[in-house]
Amino acid sequence: MRCSLFIIAFFSMFSFAMGQQKSENQDTQDSIEVEKLYSLAKENSDRKPYKAKKYLYEIVQYIDSLVVPRKSKNNYFNKIKADAYHFLSYYERREHNFDEAAILAQKSIDIKLAHGLDSLLAISYHQKAKAWISVLNSMEDGIKQLEKAEQVAKKYKQTGQLLEIYSSLGSAYGASDTINSMRYYNKSIRLVDSIGTDYQKAAMYANYAAILRRFKDYKSSLSYLQKAIVLHKKNNNKIGLESGLYALGIYYTDVGQPLKGITYLKQAIDLCVALKSEAVIPFRYLELSRSYEAIGNYKESYAAYLEYHKLLEKRNDVEEAKKLAKLETAFVYEKEKVRDSIKFVSEKRELALINESETAKKQLYLILLITAIMGGLVIGYLIRRIYKNKAIAVAEELEKNKQELEDFTKQLIEKSNAQEALTRELEELKSEFGEKESIKNLQELTATKILTKEDWYTFREKFTNVHPGFFNTLNRKGFELTQSEERLIAMEKLRLDTKQIASILAISEDSVMMNRYRLRKKINAPKGAPILEYLEKN
Known part of the structure; x- marks a missing residue:
């Protein structure tokens, strides 16, 4: 019996040791594979960037495929994955894929924050800043991210x-x-x-x-x-x-x-x-076109510009291509060519005949117009007298509604500031008196959102009085906005800055900017165009 127990115990210990050894061997094998891919990415980084990108994406996929993260190498894999996302952000930004670059930079930051890799954050904040400047078209937001990077770099020397x-x-x-x-x-x-x-x-x-x-x-x-x-x-x-x-x-x-x-x-x-x-090739041809134009070689200038235009369309950057397509008319060579063409002369003759016909029509229309204007002036004078008082009353009512909306918005901001002050005082009390139930209850009270359901209904009512039909118009245009997106747009309409919006909604400034970014993607707003302006125009 004792012998049997000894044999069972021996094999149990042996099996455990073998399992541990197997785990360590697998750990080493995965590390070698990741190192191999990382070396290939580094080797191609400056000479063949398209290959470097391929290997970096393979690193992310390989690490994600690991079924059980092994403790001995867990942070090693996290660091490598964060680095891969960082360099992918760099390559995507260089290829003008700014949205993707911003997302990848944020993924790198999230991994580092989650796994205590704070000393590596400076480079990621730096990369995020460069992407955000292009995505949000905001130097102010980019500078904030750069200042974060500066603080981390100084902290860790x-x-x-x-x-x-x-x-x-x-x-x-x-x-x-x-x-x-x-x-x-x-x-x-x-x-x-x-x-x-x-x-x-x-x-x-x-x-x-x-x-x-x-x-x-x-x-x-x-x-x-x-x-x-x-x-x-x-x-x-x-x-x-x-x-x-x-x-x-x-x-x-x-x-x-x-x-x-x-x-x-x-x-x-x-x-x-x-x-x-x-x-970047299209923009090299654009500069080449400018240089040919500087020496008066308009034929080569136009050819380089056409190549730029073709390559830009190939990248599916239709918006940019449309803006810059207008520059074609600036080339003197093509202007002279068109002026001398038979088609141009023919169109010019047809235009002259049309103008003669239009002149005769205009003379008749002018007589009718003068008669209509005289009658319209009399009628208009009477109508203005009737509606003048009504217009004044409407203007006064609108001004009153605007003032009420402005006052209510100020109340929300003041409410936010008061809550922040109360939170700070509670923290001081907590440090002085320790954890007490009454302080906990007060902390729960200060954790509530600034803009409550009732506040939002009141705010929306006052907003609609000043801007009637604003939200209905957006819905008719097909923009299916959520309640939180409507709130953000309403704040933008009131020209509140990022800090004020964050204060009212009880969220961080970064969260406000990310909400703007997600809304921009949802409505397919062009890069650089203000979201509110895009919604109202389309």
Whole structure:
């Protein structure tokens, strides 16, 4: 009996040990496979970005396929997956897929926050900021994300990240605040010169050259751009080299040497084709068209523009293509060609005959119009007298309704501020007296939403008095808005800013911006177009 028990115990222990060994072996095998895919992605990152993207998506799929996360390597896989999402966001942004880039950056952030990888957040906030600037067309929101990235980088003393964040802040401020823009760019250059890698130096020099060119400091711009290109060649960074050649093409066209610019732009286009960078090729042809136009070669200018237009349509960027299609008429070569064509002469003759006929009709219409105007003036005078008092009364009622709506909105904001103050006081009481039932009950009270069901009904009634038929009009247009979306649109109609909306709805500013983003996607609003304006126009 004892012997049997010993044998059973021995085999039980042996089975447990074998199972543990098997789990560790599987763990190692999965790690090797993920490392292999990660190495392939890194190897192709600068020379074949389309392949790098493929391997990064395979990493995400492979990690998601792991049935049981093993504790020994769990955070390893989480870190790799977060990194994969980060770099995928970079590639999607470079290909102008800004919506997807923003989503991927947020996924990277979510993984890092959920698994205690806070020290790695700076790079993800940085990437999210770049995507958000393009998605929401808002420098203010992008700068907020960049400042978050700056705080994390400073906290963990990540100077390598800081120099890149400073460069992005310089770019973000470039359009509106020259002083802040140059302050951040100078910080970036000083840091990269002292501690940056060759790869970082190339990127920062290129960014700095672009802002110097925008500020017309062409001499300094060329110096930094040439330094960047030398480093890109040294690093065998073909993506960076292509951007540098493109920037050189723009530079020489801007300084009055378009022939030299054409040479560099053609080199950039050849490299784009080799890299399969379909998202940026159209804009290289657009710049080439501008350079040909600068030397008076309108035939080549028009041909380059047609290629740009064709490639843009191939990317299904129909909205952008329509806007820029109007530029075709700007080419003198085509204008002269059309003027000299037989079709143009024929259409001109037909137009003259139509104009003669229209002139005769207009003379008759003029007589009838004068008669109608005289009668209309008399009738109009009488009608105005009747409706003048009514219009004044309606205007006064509308002004009263507007004031009531404004007062009620202020009450909601004041209610929010009072609740925030109460919450802070409760936290102080809690720290002083500890957990007590009465304090808990008060905390539950302060956790309630600012805009209650009754508040919303009152708000909606007052809003409808000022803007009658507003929501019905949107529904008739086919926009099936939820109650929360109606609230957001109503706040936008009142021109409340992000902070005020967040305060009234008792949510974060980030949540307000994400709600805007989801609504933009739902109604297919074009990039850069204000949501409210799009809803009211369509």
